[in-house]
Amino acid sequence: MRRSPADSEKSARLITRRGLLLGTAQLAFAGVLVGRMRYMQLEQADEYRMLADQNRINIRLLPPARGLIFDRKGVLLAGNEQNYRIVMVREDAGDPEAVLDRLGKLVWLDPAETEKALAEMTRRSPFVPVTIADRVSWDDVAEVAVNAPALPGVSPEMGLSRVYPLGADFAHIVGYVGPVSDYDLDRLEDPDPLLQIPRFQIGKTGVEADYESALRGSAGTSRVEVNAVGRVMRELTREEGEQGASVQLTLNHSLQNFCEARLAGESAAVVIMDSRNGDILAMASAPSFDPNKFVRGISSRDYSALLEDPYRPLPNKASQGIYPPGSTFKMVTALAALEDGLIQVEDTFTCRGFVEVSGRRFHCWSRGGHGKVDLVRSLRESCDVYYYELSQLVGIEKIAAMARNLGLGIRHDVPLGSVAEGLIPTRAWKREVRDAEWLIGDTLNATIGQGYVLASPLQLAVMTARIASGTQISPRLVRAIDGVEQPVHGQVPLDIDPVHLEAVRLGMYEVVNGARGTAGSSRVVAEGLRMAGKTGTSQVRNITAAERARGVTSNDDLPWERRDHALFVGYAPHDVPEISVSVVVEHGGGGSTAAAPIGRDVLLAALYDDVPPLSAYPASQRGTIRSRLEALDLRAPQAPSEGRSRA
Known part of the structure; x- marks a missing residue:
């Protein structure tokens, strides 16, 4: 049945009004979107640029060299030696357990130390590097570096560890250092941020403990650029920390x-x-006793014997x-x-x-x-x-x-x-x-x-x-x-x-x-x-x-x-x-x-x-x-x- 001219004209007017309403709504939405984009790109450009930079640039604390301890004649009683270690940043790793499984196929990892490292990751900030293996060989460092793309968040580092060259002679006086424990942190009202670094060494006994604040020194900082998988691409700036004070004892x-x-x-x-x-x-x-054993991690057998x-x-x-x-x-x-x-x-x-x-x-x-x-x-x-x-x-x-x-x-x-x-x-x-x-x-x-x-x-x-x-x-x-x-x-x-x-x-x-x-x-x-x-x-x-x-x-x-x-x-x-x-x-x-x-x-x-x-x-x-x-x-x-x- 054919529509009358009047009905056709009425229908056309209705469609035109709906089209205008729809077009107006679309134009309004587009205007809001363009305005928002302009606001974000121009008005908030600095803020979003900063967020983007923070997403690809990590700031890390650099542990300072611990102060040295000498006898009255200038003979070294407590010093520092270089050692290599492997660390992981949880946020960059994604799935830490999977990454550790791949790492374990390249270098030997102590199962007990691995479990301890995983526990540390859950307790610490996701940005904090956690030590996976300490005192590793140069070959292990090279192995990790070559396979870095497959190990997100994992990187080798060179650090300093305490050493007592005269061994047992000064164990009771100089004392020894060890990793920071929860007990150590609980005793402090305002702990140094350095102490939040897992396995950071502090004095446990003797002069090492009593002069901890002086021997510790102050932290440095490193700004590094990382890619999407957490691999460090380059170091942007580095400010070294201040070495701890040197302490000379009256002992001969x-x-x-x-x-x-x-x-x-x-x-x-x-x-x-x-x-x-x-x-x-x-x-x-x-x-x-030999204090070096406590620094490196004394075995249960040796400790029981003592x-x-x-x-x-x-x-x-x-x-x-x-x-x-x-x-x-x-x-x-x-x-x-x-x-x-x-x-x-x-x-x-x-x-x-x-x-x-x-x-x-x-x-x-x-x-x-x-x-x-x-x-x-x-x-x-x-x-x-x-x-x-x-x-x-x-x-x-x-x-x-x-x-x-x-x-x-x-x-x-x-x-x-x-x-x-x-x-x-x-x-x-x-x-x-x-x-x-x-x-x-x-x-x-x-x-x-x-x-x-x-x-x-x-x-x-x-x-x-x-x-x-x-x-x-x-x-x-x-x-x-x-x-x-x-x-x-x-x-x-x-x-x-x-x-x-x-x-x-x-x-x-x-x-x-x-x-x-x-x-x-x-x-x-x-x-x-x-x-x-x-x-x-x-x-x-x-x-x-x-x-x-x-x-x-x-x-x-x-x-x-x-x-x-x-x-x-x-x-x-x-x-x-x-x-x-x-x-x-x-x-x-x-x-x-x-x-x-x-x-x-x-x-x-x-x-x-x-x-x-x-x-x-x-x-x-x-x-x-x-x-x-x-x-x-x-x-x-x-x-x-x-x-x-x-x-």
Whole structure:
């Protein structure tokens, strides 16, 4: 049926209106689109250009070279060595597990380390490079570089790793570094961004830990261009970081090595100080361990062996170990009594082998007694009864005050992390800690360095240096930082009458050089180098009345762990003191037989700055001494390092 002209005209008008509406809408949409494009291309051009650049340019932190550590002669104790490693950036890798699977077909990867790296990637920013393999060979680096297109996000790098060229000699003092842990990060309120780099090395123990902020340095930056698959195309700019500070210690590397060698086979510690300024010249703790193993990642087997060793190689016995000081404490009691005016040097007490107090016998080491004993003889022959009598006059409070005056019961400020405070007991201490009242027997035990009294070899060395010098000298372990000399503390006179100090020094001289001195077999005969000292033997077990009645069991007949500790403190030359020493041999038996010979050897090594000559020893001992010195496992002398430092 044909439409009428009117209907056709009406339909045409309707179509025209719809077309106009549709055309108008299309024009409006096109206008908005053109306007938006113009806005984005002109008005926001800088912003989108920056976003595009950031998408292809990565900014990476460059770890700085760690500061170097030297001995007093400039010999390198802790340095840096170059090593190659393989790293991965998670965002550039896409599928890290697939990429690692391909990488594992080219170079050997430790499965445990691979799992650790994957875990690190999930915890760290996707832009942070994570170490996949460390200390790889040059061949492995070349293999990765050749296959780079198939390994997105993977790249070889050359970095620095810590190395300790003198190995075990300085493990307890210098310490070691290790990868940053979550525990390390949790301890810091505002951690350095460098610490977010996986496996970044920081100090864990010793000087490395205490001077971490100075040794770490500051980070550099590198701007690199990467392609679509994350491969680094080129480095655009590079700003190197600032190397950490150089730290020079007061230690003498050859003396330290001599001490470690002399203590071989023992569980022992030695501290050697310069009596004039407090410089610690050597601080040895035996046995030791190789800190390089911790830097590279110590095996479970090696670590278990260190933990299970009954001689405990990991703790620094010289600063952390605390022991009953035994008879080396007698100088403290003597000075407390002299200073309080309770006795004169020539006053005597009678030793019958024991004293009886409150129905209990306190025995002297000499079962038959010493007879009449004055101050000098009490030190020379180490009479216990003399000090039992003395203690009842002076009391524990004045003994404790003198002990602190001489550096005991004090945590000395040396950068070794764990430094023992020791224990100098008082009445208040016992009430607070033991919830008990102080007894007269406690005083008698304390006065000969037993009972509750505890001291570290470091503290005993400080005590000896203060007696020898007459000053409040304090130990110093760091000599300079970036060439800036560190201050010496305590070079002011002790608040002790010099006459009283001289009387005690005379007694210590007699210990080594007197006819009946307990350390007479360890005397020095070199002119001008004669030594003064004091032996000590501290019990680690109770001796019952029944055992005394039948005869005290010899240390040689006891298991090692039940034997007495052996101690010795000394200084030389006796008339113009330069060097002070303390020695503790755990379960060594007697101070005169186990500790004093070591003390003499290391003290002479410090005075001569070399292996002691045989002429320094009594002629009758030279054959034995020659054999002992020749058997020592000594390092060849080291030349000062030419390693780069900031100084």
